[in-house]
Every structure is written in C-alpha cells, then in structure tokens.
Amino acid sequence: MRVTFTVNGREQQADDVWEGESLLYVLRERMGLPGSKNACEQGECGSCTVRLDGVPVCACLVAAGQAEGREVVTVEGLAGDGLSAVQQAFVDAGAVQCGFCTPGLLVAADDLLERCPWPMSPSDADIREGLSGNLCRCTGYEKILDAVRLAAARRGEGA
Amino acid sequence: MSDVTRIPTSLTQGSQTAGGIGESKLRPDGTLKVTGEFAYSSDLWHEDMVWGHTLRSPYAHAEIVAVDTSAALAQAGVYAVLTYDDLPAAQKNYGLEIADTPALAAGRVRHHGEPVALVAADRKSVV
Numbered sequence: 361m362r363v364t365f366t367v368n369g370r371e372q373q374a375d376d377v378w379e380g381e382s383l384l385y386v387l388r389e390r391m392g393l394p395g396s397k398n399a400c401e402q403g404e405c406g407s408c409t410v411r412l413d414g415v416p417v418c419a420c421l422v423a424a425g426q427a428e429g430r431e432v433v434t435v436e437g438l439a440g441d442g443l444s445a446v447q448q449a450f451v452d453a454g455a456v457q458c459g460f461c462t463p464g465l466l467v468a469a470d471d472l473l474e475r476c477p478w479p480m481s482p483s484d485a486d487i488r489e490g491l492s493g494n495l496c497r498c499t500g501y502e503k504i505l506d507a508v509r510l511a512a513a514r515r516g517e518g519a
Numbered sequence: 520m521s522d523v524t525r526i527p528t529s530l531t532q533g534s535q536t537a538g539g540i541g542e543s544k545l546r547p548d549g550t551l552k553v554t555g556e557f558a559y560s561s562d563l564w565h566e567d568m569v570w571g572h573t574l575r576s577p578y579a580h581a582e583i584v585a586v587d588t589s590a591a592l593a594q595a596g597v598y599a600v601l602t603y604d605d606l607p608a609a610q611k612n613y614g615l616e617i618a619d620t621p622a623l624a625a626g627r628v629r630h631h632g633e634p635v636a637l638v639a640a641d642r643k644s645v646v
Contacts, residue, residue: 388562443550447553459548460559462552
C-alpha cells in the first residue's frame with residue numbers, strides 16, 4: 361500500500377508498504393530519517409519517540425498506515441537555523457553520552473516544554489513524568505533532568 | 520505546572536580557569552547526536568548494500584555434526600552463506616588477551632546464541 365504523510369513540514373510518500381509495517385521502519389528505512397532510533401521494538405524504551413499530530417508516540421508501535429495524512433515530527437525536525445533550545449541545553453548540560461536515547465528524549469522534552477509555556481516552569485515531578493517513557497542505558501538521568509531544567513530556565517532570558 | 524523547580528546544577532565544576540583541570544568540556548559529537556545526524560551502525564545505508572543476519576545456536580552445548588548451506592544458497596537474492604571454514608585464517612578466532620573464541624562455531628557450540636553461520640541477501644525479508 362502507499363502511505364502519504366507530512367514529516368517535519370514536508371509531505372513524504374512511501375510505496376509498497378506492508379500493512380504491518382511500523383511508522384518507525386518507514387521513517388528509517390524508506391524515508392531516509394534514521395534519527396529516530398530502533399531499540400526495543402515494543403514501546404518500552406522510548407528511543408523511537410516522534411510526535412504524531414503533536415502527540416508523542418513510540419513510532420515502533422504505530423502502524424505506518426495510521427500516520428496517513430497526518431503530521432509527524434522527528435528529531436531531525438527540531439532544529440531551525442541553529443539547534444533548538446532543548447537541543448542546545450542537552451549539549452551544554454552534558455546530557456548526551458552514547459546518544460542513542462537522545463532523539464527520543466529530545467522529542468519528549470520538546471513536547472513537555474510546549475505543554476508548559478513560559479512563564480510556567482515544569483517542576484521536577486513534571487519533568488520526571490514527561491520523560492518517564494524514555495530509558496537511558498548510560499543511566500545519565502541527572503544530566504538529562506538538568507538539561508530540561510536549563511532549557512526551561514533559558515526561556516526566561518531576554519524575555 | 521508549578522511546584523519546585525531545582526536550579527540547574529552549575530555547568531562548570533572544579534577549575535574556573537579556562538583550560539584548567541576540572542573544566543567541563545563539550546562533547547565533540549554532542550551536536551551530531553542531538554540533531555540525529557550521528558550515524559550508528561544500524562543507521563548506515565548504501566545503494567548497493569546487502570542485508571546480513573547471524574544464525575545462532577539454539578543449544579547451550581552441542582556438537583555440530585554437519586552444516587548444509589545449499590538450500591539457503593539456492594534461494595533467490597542470497598549472496599553468501601558463511602561458516603567457520605569460510606573465514607580467513609586471521610579472522611577465525613578472536614579474544615581480548617588470547618584469541619581463543621571462534622568467530623563462528625567450529626565443530627561444537629559452547630553457549631546458547633553462539634554464532635554458527637552468516638547470511639547476506641539483497642533484501643531484509645530474505646535473511
């Protein structure tokens with residue numbers, strides 16, 4: 361079957377997609393967007409987190425056909441001219457180690473901060489809940505929490 | 520969303536002198552990893568690439584009486600099926616200190632999941 365949906369603002373199409381094929385597979389293997397990572401393939405680890413019509417989902421658990429006509433944002437779509445605030449905060453706070461969980465965490469953090477616009481500030485509990493679906497095997501959670509706090513705090517600068 | 524927000528811990532620890540001991544350095548691969556551009560092995564792609572798969576032992580300890588690769592090789596799209604005998608002499612065994620671990624099992628498997636054969640084919644569905 362053919363699927364057509366918008367990825368990072370651009371309409372994309374894939375042909376000969378098998379009915380059981382995941383959105384993650386189509387993004388990585390058919391659309392040349394390997395930023396979303398394939399790890400557990402069962403929605404446990406969050407490495408494949410993308411936003412589907414704004415909602416964070418595990419792309420490994422979404423059938424490609426379910427994305428038909430909808431909008432997908434992956435880690436490749438976060439940066440504008442430069443890094444987005446949350447991407448820059450991850451680099452600055454030392455929240456990137458092996459980096460395999462990073463794309464999923466960035467998408468989850470991006471959603472969290474969007475749901476909590478300045479001057480609201482996410483509490484530590486909010487951050488932990490927002491990122492609870494993303495596992496880091498390097499166990500670098502403290503720096504990851506720091507990065508989200510930093511991104512949230514920086515929104516106030518120059519405002 | 521309100522409650523407590525902890526202040527980010529200081530981004531620099533230890534020495535306050537630029538270039539001094541204890542200065543926090545940015546990761547050289549940090550930017551590539553936050554943009555999704557950093558290519559892990561499973562992200563690599565090439566126009567003419569073939570797909571590989573490892574056949575692994577379902578037994579913890581067993582003698583390999585025979586390996587027949589003919590049926591696999593006869594399948595359309597299969598480029599190669601490699602066993603221990605196909606490995607070049609320098610690649611037959613590996614090990615950190617002593618190279619005594621067979622890269623592919625030779626005559627005997629010694630653990631569940633030990634690699635026995637490698638398959639390369641033009642489509643993922645074939646391997």
